[in-house]
Amino acid sequence: MAVKDFALPDLGEGLTESELVSWKVAVGDSVHLNQIIAEVETAKALVELPAPYDGRVSRLYVEPGVTVAVGEPLVAFEVAGAEPEPAGAPDGADDRADAPEPTLVGYGARPDATTRPARRARPGLAPVEQAREAAPAAAQAATATALAERPRATPPVRKLARERGIDLSAVTGTGARGLITRQDLDAVATGGPATAGGSHRLPVSATSTAAVDTGRGDVRIPIRGVRKATAEAMVRSAFSAPQATVFLTVDVSATSALVERLRARTADGEARPGLLTVVAKALCLAIRRTPEVNARWDDDAQEIVQSGAVHLGIAAATPRGLLVPVVRDADLLPLADLAGAIRTLAETARSGRTAPADLSGSTITITNVGVFGVDAGTPIVTPGEAAILALGAVRRQPWEHDGGIALRDVLTLALSFDHRIVDGQQASVLLADLGRILSDPASVLAFV
Secondary structure (H helix, E strand, O other): OEEEEEEOOEOOOOOOEEEEEEEOOOOOOEEOOOOEEEEEEOOOOEEEEEOOOOEEEEEEOOOOOOEEEOOOEEEEEEEOOOOOOOOOOOHHHHOHHHOOOOEOOOOOOOOOOOOOOOOOOOOOOOHHHHHHHHHHHHHHHHHHHHHHHOOOEOHHHHHHHHHHOOOHHHOOOOOHHHOEOHHHHHHHHOOOOOOOOOOOOOOHHHOOOOOEEEEOOEEEOOOOHHHHHHHHHHHHHHHHOOEEEEEEEEEOHHHHHHHHHHHHHOOOOOOOOOHHHHHHHHHHHHHOOOHHHOEEEEOOOOEEEEOOOOOEEEOEEEOOEEEOOEEOOHHHOOHHHHHHHHHHHHHHHHOOOOOHHHHOOOOEEEEEHHHHOOOOOOOOOOOOOOEEEEEOOOEEEEEEEOOEEEEEEEEEEEEEEEOOOOOHHHHHHHHHHHHHHHHOHHHHHHHO
16 A cells, blocks of 8 residues: 545646635545545635545545645545555655646546666776766756755745745745645744644634634625635726726617517426526627627737637626626527526536636626616626626616607616727627617617
């Protein structure tokens, strides 16, 4: 039996750390390959981690509530049939900070690295030639010694240490096998010593990063996960993209009647189209005449990139915060399929099971603030997009109709746009086209 550590894998989408939410196994449990052993929360979603080996859990390095960097050990397994490590091997010789980081997709028990037998000195070899052959071996030994003496830390932690000007050789690691963690750097930055006494760290609920009542009603809430990602995205958008918003109030009585007819014809078990679905379809059609809004700014290339497909982001309020799952190729979907895709993505987002890949790559976004009872909003453009559409609440109010005044269903639309990419004329044309479709759904024939 050999002991193998399993580190937090690369979950994709540029994520460098995750918070351990819960363990699905305990020390002593037998597990099989791909059995779910833990649940972690990234800045975008909850992710289940499968076991990379058949074996027995021998150690849990991290407690729930702790934030772990990619490449940092999570759990150790006793695995049959593997070569045990030499008894005298130094801990530093197994420095995972310099090993390839594991990847979630397709990870598993990797085949052991092939070993090359040592070359024997040939009889009659001249001393100079022997020295030449011995030089590479000596260099390899020196390199191994340097790696063994190098402080153990994952690449993200090393980068953070460089940014903060912290010498890792002066930091005592409290992670597994002396691994230096972000918490150790935080302790140094605040003037406190790194916690000694083993690899187990306190969960968030037992540290100062948890929500703490400071008295008189004040509560301190840690900024992490979805809230942290949202904050970073909004600041990046607000301070990198000059934004403007145009508004349009529309009589959507005809669309309301259309929605009722569609819902009445929907079979049991199928997604019932609602106003959001119809607006999403109308937006895809309006983009055909104003493709400039379905674009992004490429700062490195100094180009505006217009997307050939409409990947529609649907903002969803969840217990974890605001998530924006993406409907791929929304412009190609029939109305019924679009309704099903929106419902599935919204339900998955609210349950916290959205895959990270489903939360990126949108080209334009819709947010429905009307469900909260407000008439309008000025949304902030999602980074990597050119525009975002906000829907207000549908109100029954007096409105001019057929030369008279009547109670009608009225909706306010707001389109925020990145003024580097989209001009006011283009944004206004798109919003006017969208309003025309919603006020008279038959006018859609002009867009197909």
